[in-house]
Amino acid sequence: MKYLNQNKFILYIALIIALGSSCKKGLDYENTGAINPKNVWTDSVLIKSYLNDVYSGLMPGWPLGSGANADEGINASGGNLSGFQRGIVDLVANATNLNYTNIDKTNYFMDQVRDLPESVINPNTKNRLIGEAKFWRAWTYWGMVSSVGGVPLILKTQNGNDVNSLKVARSKTSECVAQIIKDLDEAAAVLPPNYSGVDYGRINRAAALGFKARVLLWYASPLFNPSNDQVRWANAYNAAKAAVQAADAAGFGLFADYKLIWYSRNKEHIMTRQYYYPDSYMNFNAIRPLPFTNGNTNTDQPILPLLIAYPKRDGSPMQFDKNQLSNAAYNQQFLTDFYTNRDDRFYATIWCGGTVYPTPDVNTIGMTAPRSRTYWQAWTWKASATPSTVLPEKNTTLFSGISPLVQNGDENGVTGFFQRKGLDTLIDRAALVGVAAGAKSWFSPMRYAELLLMLAETANETGNSNEAVTALSSIRKRAGIAAGVSGKYGITATSQPDLRTAIMNERQVELAFEGFRFNDLRRWRRYDILNTQTTRRGLFLMLNKGEALPGNTDNIMTAAVRAKFSAVIVENLDKTASANQTYNLDLNHWFNALHPTQISAEPDQLPQNKEWGGPFDPLQ
Template sequence: MKLIHKLSIAIACAALAVVQLSSCKKGLDYDNVGAMSPENVWKDSTMIQAYLSDIYGGLLPKWPFNGSASDEGISTPRSLGDYQRGIISASSEASNTKLDYKYIEKINYFLDNLAKAPATVISAERNSRFAAEAKFWRAWTYWGMVRQVGGVPLVLHTQDYLNKPSLFVPRNKTSECIAQIVKDLDDAIQVLPASYPNASQDYGRITKVAAMAFKGRVLLTYASPLFNPGGDAARWQSAYNACKAAVDAAVSAGHALHPNFRNIWYQERNKEVIMVNQFWYPIHANTFNGIRAEPFTRDASNNNQPLLSLLLAFPKRDGSPMQFDKNQLGDPAYNAAFMNDFYTNRDDRFYATVFYGGTPYPTPDQIPPSYVSGNSYWNVWKYDAASGRYTNASLVIHPGIPGNPGITGFFDRKGLDTTVTSALVYQSGTDWPEIRFAEVLLNYGECANELGKSGEALQVLHDIRQRAGITPGAGNTYGITATATAGIRDAYIRERQVEFAFEGRRFDDLRRWKRYDILNSQGGRHGLYITLKDGQMVTASENIMDPATRAKFTARYVDNLDGDAGVKFNLDLNHWFFALKPDQISQSQNVLLQNKEWGGSFDPLQ
């Protein structure tokens, strides 16, 4: 039974108790402890847990479908965000953020009242554990703001709304915020179990391992160039210690890399999952309609269509990088060799992350006679030399198939619920693993590299690549040729791009590394059009993995999928922290100070 289901039952039972007690007990002097009032929450342990469950429900992260924030995917032409294009200002929603204390307030209220709850209402053990879970979420919420803007006002107890002047709290230094976040996490780590004995009821609650892993994530970012441009080794040491401890705790608790990368998202409660938001229909369903190809979805479609940069990022089966030279695509021999490597010689993560035309779409949908089960969905291209234009060939291969075929021919495959048809697209039950063991490993390995522990750093890369089906090769290096810190650092940048593709990590990683230049160097958003050769055609029963069928195609480079040379990556390299919303500064009676990068006096590096 999933956690949220269990928590919903608890809330429903509490509400039922209200009805039963109020209908059975009468008398003017009766203290109706079942009434839904703030005071009565603290007289009933079930209601206390329901309050904590509400915090979980509001803060558990969901599936991120934001590939267009970086060089992972594109949804529609000319949709690149202003921030990515370098169009920024303190008043622009693309480059500012609002400090949101909604859940800080809820958590502080919860902790303050929980501390006063007597043992006759809630046992000391449950009280301590609930407080630890709440402190994790306070750290989580503060970090969500600090990583965007630097230091924020630290409010650690319920505020008196009647004392208006006390509500205007100045920003704490970033270092003070980090110290408080770490303190809350350390408090949680001391109390939380590595796993819950009643897994059927409590699976999904924050564990000691999740708190340790999150602490490692925080300190890794705090040690990275975004917050640590001077490369203070002490910060890297603190991050290394936290990440190494998280790895050790995870292993002791039974966590490990799932042996099959694709099945991380299809085998629930597997050993790789450390922090999870569980989804299931009908109470807490998920939907992947936005990333599905348009013929097989409804209400939204074609988001996260992979860009060329992501398609080429996945290494070959021997761990070596994909070789691509757009200037040689006109050579038939080079093009054929590239196509062979591209489709048949990639690591397992490519096939788990990317859907490509010429194979069956991985859902039960049928659109007869245009598309029937077992056939390939061909999202490929034809080129008209006379007009110099590409047209999508799907409507020719699948006459009458509905919808917009998209603009790349590739789609986001990762985690896609393969059990529901387009009619049931809102009934997905695929869980979101916010923290998985692979991240804990890579965080640890990255810290190790920055401290000169190259052996440890390389071993992590080898383990990650071994799971991806990459062969060891000569020297058991799994295709990693780097041996020194700078080269290994670049290897981590590439590995994280592949391992966490479409998991909402790419843009945050580039920002903490201060490597927007990786995006800017690409200019426009490039594509790879798999194009029918002149005079060639395929049928729905053919498959691009067949060499004879694949020979009917050639790979074509598309320089700008947006169709507009002015739409390109041009991120500002002088703005790394976001601005505070000007109206929030004015509402604070200017107690809140703007960041230096945006004309203010607050230094987020202090």
């Protein structure tokens, strides 16, 4: 396998650093216009900047649009299920290209730094930076291993002049996992508990141990462990417990207000990507409804499974029976519970049509002051339509949107609900484009709640059900759920299978739109959950025939306003005149293929996976 030419790479990095630092004092180089790459390893600032480049490329950001990969959301106007979701198995479309760029960077970094003298860099700092590099090497390897199984293990800088040394065969999955865990253990041993000041956000001990727990959780799960080897579950449990203990000791914990996790430095963030203007910002226009956005819209619109997944405030599940929606009393009680009786995470994650949109836009739908008017993402029956509470598809010949913007050529979203989680509520639509674009909310690729969820899952699988319930209870308490007489915050499961289901459900709502759901379904080998749903369903808020259109001071949270509406289920949001898309995920392909072009370059070193006609077994 061919890898990045290190001399060219480090010269490029050095030049970039020099351009960004040319005005700083203390940088004394022979020729700042043509830096000798070796000078990077004589200055602790440039050494750290090299590693910062790795951070920049690997620290995940908000996974906008990922909700459509599973049963969280839908993008655009529907009709866009992927081929894989529809059961189309294709060697190229479902292939992974092995990219060693960041492995190459981290190996080279460690090889260059390891023997530097104290006169260049403090030994403790050197060890810490090597620990950070080992974390990112483990992170990168796991990204490949979790997709295809074992990959070639390259742990030192390659010599581009020695062609034979570049040919490295796939290692077994078990060997790769062992190396990943070794890197993370060694990283945790030298990383500090936490950081402050300018170093806030760098990889800490809890992150290394938390990622170790995540890797071992996957390795114990049915995807990699179909025989349910209990030793793997015990290893994952011990790792999760150690991660929680390390996080507790470092001052991490559940941040009190779920909806505010994303807007400040706080104890929830084990790992964090900080967005700030002008150096590192992002644009949330894709998840905003049309009148409040600029340049993009209608991404990650919540669909029925997620809408129903959030429990009520007493911790009991949201009751939903589409066959009873035609009963007016049932329908109204459902709407009342749906809108007014959910746990705090529902309102922090999902914006509902018929409520005030939380950004400071004015001069939109009659707003004269920020957040002063209700925005109606809802529907009304057309005069010729016969009302029904269950519709086979989104048939716009039967109904139309009641947003006043529809009359001006804009359109309703496809579901009437939008992602609220992470939205920067301090900027209006004018600040979403050009030089002013500057959404500042942060993303947490690993947060304390995930550590508790991993502890709960591994505790349940190892017979420690009380510990699992305690971990879940902490999360549900933060969500505003009442403790109840049992003190278990609505958790009624007593058997291992029932508690397993409860943990699955808790992960679905706690981590919604954070990029976990599809990976969880794959890890559990539970694509059948999607296939059983058959289609992506929507919940429409439909104005009853004969009722006057609501005004922009009416609000669906008010009982009198709610009485004018009914809940209507749309059975297939992806059914159009030209398409009738349904879930049909293949249950015989759980690992990606290696891309044929990479195999053709080195067929002896890169055997294809068994699921794709090759001899390599990802389970070994």
